[in-house]
Amino acid sequence: MTDTGKYFAITAEEVAYVRKQLGTNEEDIKTAVTSLREWLRLQPHLPDAVDDSLIERMYINCKCSMERVKLGLDAYFSLKNRIPEFLMNRDARGTDIQFAMEHIKMMTMPRLTKDAYRVHVITAVDEDSMNIIWAPYGKILSIAMEVMFVEDYSIGDVCIIDMANVNAGHVVRADINIIRNLELCYKTAYCRRLKGLHFVNASKIMDSAMKIVKMALSEKLQKRVFVHLPGSTSLFDHVQRDCLPDELGGTAGPVDKLASMADTGKYLVITPEEVAYVRKQLGTNEDDIKTAVTSLREWLRMQPHLPDAVDDSLIERMYINSKCSMEKVKLGLDAYFSLKHRFPELLMNRDIEGSDFQFAKKHLKMMVMPRLTKDAYRVHVLTAVDEDSTNVIWPLYGKILTTRLEIMLVEDYSLGDVGIIDLANVNAGHIVRADINLVRNIEVCYQTAYRRQLKGLHLVNASKIIHSVMKIVKMALSEKLQKRVFAHLPGSTTLFDYVQPDCVPDELGGTAGPADNFAYKVREMVNSEWLLEKDKYMSDESKRPADNHYCDIYGIAGSFKKLSVD
Incomplete structure (x- = not known):
């Protein structure tokens, strides 16, 4: 099994938004990358050892300034000589980094803000300041920046530091030079831009902390520092709740799960x-x-x-x-x-890289939501059905479903499932093409071979077509399962009487993020060889x-x- 499910899921709409804000487009970027690649080849002191995606990210990070990108590419290679303690020997499994991760939780949130900034959070600081050795955290930060160079697509960053456990010992042990070197790497080698630095749960110790900040940061960055007292909600004037962990008043999920997702890159993380x-x-x-x-x-x-x-x-x-x-x-x-x-x-020849699977993905979105409900059920969503029913070949989706169940049999840990089916685009053509025997067969596999339990099946955006759908449901499902089927009319919020909004994609009224962030992500956790081996x-x-x-x-x-x- 190969775990390739991405932690960051950047939608095409987010990429388009970022480019629009910067006044650029696909053609401009291609031209710029070609020119910068040629410039890099002409630099005798620099290796030509970056791919086009990194150059593109640097071009975006530099607000499409060619001169800044050249400076950035030079610094990307050259600062390793000046600041090796951050930029060299970055063994993420090394004892220093593993020790550091036990005493502070650092995470990059998977969802962009509405204005396309990436949120980073530092929290759960060990109260014993002797356990906080600041240098490894600089190395961890540079690793995160390195990953974002090839995975992220954002306008800049928002950083949140939780001061709840910070005391005088932490302040005394802080190293101004480390902060300055971090700023240099952040701005120059990675060309990142900080929109805001927010200190939350700030108390009396904040005065001392702010003195260090002002001494270490440039004057321009100092103006982007904000302080939020314990119990205050002022942070949400700057950052939306679905980009923040639960412990800081957000709705994105528990810190432990987000930190684990960020550390491992796994899509499904069970705490x-x-x-x-x-x-x-x-x-x-x-x-x-x-x-x-x-x-x-x-x-x-x-x-x-x-x-x-x-x-x-x-x-x-x-x-x-x-x-x-x-x-x-x-x-x-x-x-x-x-x-x-x-x-x-349904259960054999599941080649997820095959043309039939690729065709199916284009005409209907299926997703497993990464967050469990409060009562430990896993939410599954089917949405964005192609209005042209001839493009929806139901047996293919049955095979995709069993693929998902196969993965969950080794990755998930839950009490059962909640299914949500969006009927917005479903018409009579889809109903006519539905196969009752297929539904029955899927039910047998679901209950027997995978031993899953369905808590509820919710049909949302249900309109006139719901009567036909319900007839199929009653014919195909067992009597007990029929009682677990619920219909929700368009514009209704009754779904949230059963499922919390942070387990539902934005398009269905939830707060978890766009559907494209989740569609088929579980499938990406494995390759075809792993599935075909099971045959x-x-x-x-x-x-x-x-x-x-x-x-x-x-x-x-x-x-x-x-x-x-x-």
Whole structure:
């Protein structure tokens, strides 16, 4: 499995907005990059060791000034000689950086502000100032800048420093020269621009801190420093809440999750607190899980018709998904390998880089939201359906769905799912082309092979077409699942009686960010090879013991039987 899901998701609209604000366009940028590339080749003291995307980012960061980009490219290579402690030997797994990360949380927020600035947060400072060694944080900051050079597309930065735990010891240990060198790297080597530096939860210690700031920063930057007292909401006059962690009054998510996402680059990040919450709700714990996994592993080895081709984390997820029922996990493991015979169109040959998958992505957006609901459910959204129903080939989306479930069986840790389907563009053509048997087959895979549990299915922007949709739902889904289907009329806010806005994309009235930031991001966490490798592992029905009747439940050898819902 390869984790390539990006932490930063820059939409085409955001790129266009940034370029418009700077008075540039695609053609101008191409011309500038070509010219700067030629200039770089002519500099005997500089290596031609940057790609075009980095030059473009520097051109954007420099407000499209060719002269500033040249200065920046020179500084990018040259300052390594002057400030090696920040710009060289940056081993993110090194002991100094790992120690530093344990005592302060630094994060770059995944969402841009409305005016296209990137927000950075420093918080959870260790109260013991002896644990704060400032130099490694400068190195961490330069690593972040390096990553943003190839991943980000913004006009500049907003920095927020939480002073809640800062005391006199931290101030005394602060090094003015480190701050000055950081400013030099930030402005010159990376050509970043600071819109504002905000000190939140500022108390009496702020006077001393501000003296250091004024001594270290340029006069121009000093004017961009703002102080916010404990309990104040003045920060939100400068930065919207969905760009801030929960602990600072925002709605973007808990600090631990955001810090972990930023550190690992992973799209789905489960915090220890979320894992503990899920286990508590199910009445289980670490020891119980280890015992169950060991027992289930032994059971699996004794099944002559099933391959022993899953790791312990998958068995644990299935145990959690099955509400800690050993019998249901055994059914799930059997179905996981056996249903590939019955539903190869959903569970085999899932080449996510193939042309059919690429076609499907263009005509409907499917997404798994990165944040769990407050009660630990995972939200899935289907939106932006192509109005031309001939472009929507439903079986492809069934295969994409099982791909997503495959990934979540090793990456997710939740109590179940909430599905949201946007009916805004759905018309009679889509209804006619819908396949009831496909819906039923997906339900079998979802409940049995992946052991997922659906808390609610919400049909939003539901209009006249909803009656036809509901008929299909009632024909395709089990009676218990039908009771978990809810319809929400256009303009209604009733969805938020069930799902918090920060788990819903902007286009559906939420605050999580644009849909393009999330569409198919979970799919990017793996490659085709990882999925196609799973085709090798399926049941050998000729070896199934005569007393094993799991196949009778989900119909591998014959008739289809309706499953009950947990």
